[in-house]
Amino acid sequence: MDIRLLEAFRAVVESGSVTHAASSLGITQPAVSAQIARLESELGFSLFTRTGNRLRLTSEAVTFRAEVERTLDRIDDLGRAAEHIRQGQVGSLTVASHPMAGVALLPPVIAAFVQQRPNVRVQLFTRNSDLVRGMFPSRTIDIGIAELPIDPTGLNVTRYRMECVAVLPKDHALCAHEIITPTLMSGLPFVGMSREWAAHHLVNSVFAEAAAHLNVVVASELFAMICELVANGVGVSIVDPASARQFQAAGLAIRPFRPLVPYDIAIFHSAEQDLSLIGRTFLEAFDAHLQGLIAPATETDR
Template sequence: MDTQHLHAFVAVAETGSFSAAGQRLHLTQPAISKRIATLEQQLDTPLFDRVGRKISLTHAGVSLLPNARRILQEVADAERAIMDLQGEVRGQLSIATSHHIGLHRLPPTLRHFTERYPEVKLDLHFLDSEQAYHEVLQGRFDLGIVTLAPESDPHIAEDIIWRDQLDFVVAHNHPLAEHDRMTLADLSPWQAILPDSGTYTTRLVQQLFDAEALSLDIGMVANHLDTLKMMVSIGLGWGVLPQTLSGDGLVQPLPLEDVVLTRHLGAIHHRQRSLNNAARVFLQFLKG
């Protein structure tokens, strides 16, 4: 069984599409189809049911998937271990990060790292922090650079890199902007613009309102903070933004009394997935 065939199989199984699998592996759709056909011939059984444009795993495919993932992980671990013995910082480093961190926090570290270690192939993916956390938990990335979960999973190791203080903000012409002092009760009747309710940031805001038995009216959702900032700046509602985004004058921070909202941003990796030299050095750069 060739690992290239297993990579194609896992990619199709996870994306549900031959073309999407090809995009993930930087291959053409016919090349993916050929690898799947070869694997099915070797195993003498179909791995996918193809009904119209819909693709689903057969019973044999369902049985193979966890074993294929394990085999590929063990091969990758072996390759990393051999390179690490040689003390080299090279190979592939896969990172999942949020759009906000990737745009506003990571660029200096990425620039310095790639200048110092040009032989490392960076595989950078932009995902919501919650999705990135899940992908790292499944062992699909070496590192996640994300908003850290309020309740950490025992399988995940994490390092706090930044402490992100959040401001409650509105547009300068919003009625709330006229207040000199405010409480959460003053915000409650007004429409909020926040990330999805399942995100770590909105869960922190919801906890503040729940603690005071106040309703939180989320009228609009924007998971990208730059989009949220634009929507707030034109007066569509109040929102919550990191001080790094709220301090340029486009939106106005609200003078909330006795409300401190902080989230932790940092690096995560799976405790059972050995970090290669590239990942360890990248972590040092982040902490540096």
């Protein structure tokens, strides 16, 4: 049934005349009369009787009116829903990330994202980087975040490089130095990172090249735990800047570390299916957040 016929019927009922209905609909009076006649023909019963200059609903039209109101209200709801979808205000997003991103990077991004989109549902999975990479190409996960390397086959990948920083207990003697080096940390109790991380091997390398003693007393696979251990005085360490900032209030002092220890991550999604507007908007929000953390690009990064 042509929705325009139902709208014409509602307009006549609400205004009480064909003339006023035509004015509200922005069409001519004969056009409204033709629409009402066509609707009556399709329905098989009359909708109005005329008493003088007034139109009255027939008994059948009274019952039909209730159904028309429900139908048109539902269509209005669908129109609003479509508009919200077009604006990226309704829908869902599923993100799988490695622990560092899940703890240190995503919370502020997600918080701002859902505050602006209260009808968007976000589901988060936290797994190690190997498992996150293995989830793609999956149609159940929209976006992945993991440490490099990542096989780009079938994926759209955006890479980010951060400079790891030194973290110290806030009253540590090394806080007097503006830049921390392996030589300054040599022999000090050190909270190390998992061997599975590329950063673990880079830290070992820079200490070896400086002939400095890397005295690992505790090792953890989570940057968040490393920061908490340092804040509690277990030792010193080297972590990504996002984790360091998140736990600074817990009692960490943060200093630049040289030589550079890079920490590389990527955000990616399937190249075989279009990402929704919600997903594209999230990528933009994540990128904006990372701009304050990433290291300046070098010729080898480009």
